[in-house]
Amino acid sequence: MALPADDYDSPWKSAVEHAFPEFIAFYFPDAGRRIDWSRGHDFLDQELRQVVRDAELGRRHVDKLVRVHDQDGREDWVYIHIEIQGRRDSGFEKRMFVYNYRIFDRYDRPVASLAVLADDDPRWRPARYGFELFGCRHALDFPVAKLTDFDSRADALLADPNPFALVTAAHLHTARTRHDPQNRFEAKRRLVRLLYERDWNKQRILEFFGVLDWMMRLPKELETKLWHDIETIEGERKVKYVTSVERLALERGKREGLEEGREEGREEGREKGRAEGGSALLGRLLARRFGPLPKPVTERLARATTDQLEVWAERVLDARTLEDVFVEN
Known part of the structure; x- marks a missing residue:
């Protein structure tokens, strides 16, 4: 019983768009405390494509450009550049550096570049790129959230109310069960049940079910079995959400x-x-x-x-x- 090919890019993109404040709070809490969320935020995906269209520096996993307000009010807008990198890439640090200065050059506003490393190599931790020439120094140091660091915190992830705790758990389980359909089924069923136990509205449950479902692909027979289990869960909780x-x-x-x-x-x-x-x-x-x-x-x-x-x-x-x-x- 073979598993379908794993798809990480689309579910990550969807999750970040659905709950960006929670994404920042979970992976980059220091940055989250400095953003004035009451003034909203805007995704600038088309603008990012225009900025980097002639700087293709290796395959990206997911990248985002978001416009936010800083709490200190010194700038009307500031920019957050997000990269979610799914595999080790020798050019990753340079890409972070290039995109950061290109965004700054376009908007003349401060830019924070943040990286989530979703690869499976715990030793790979790129966090800086720069150079020095004739006394001139130019460098970018960027914060990194490494998903393999959460491996030892499985129970804490399942208890954390932030939806990206479940997304992280789903990502780790997907990688861990790449050749084990039955264990992936058990993990996915547990995570889906946790979705229903959260004090979330229907739309949020549907959105994050879509993320888990997209990420944790199952063979057809196990997928059908999961739909029946979901209908049972909905019956127990006396709700009728429509995903399955x-x-x-x-x-x-x-x-x-x-x-x-x-x-x-x-x-x-x-x-x-x-x-x-x-x-x-x-x-x-x-x-x-x-x-x-x-x-x-x-x-x-x-x-x-x-x-x-x-x-x-x-x-x-x-x-x-x-x-x-x-x-x-």
């Missing part, structure tokens, strides 16, 4: 569409059946998540191919707005 139901419904919709197409006996019929079944189902899920759908959206769903519907369906749980589901990459 939506996932199973999507799978049923694909199968129903395929069967409808097969009955027509032609390839065009199979495509039509899959598309119509998937369009109707996705429309119901979107309406449950975001309310009544505007006419242009229903028309767009009706015209969509099965490939388009699958792309949009994968975004339903993580999208913050209806527009996020249909955004063009």
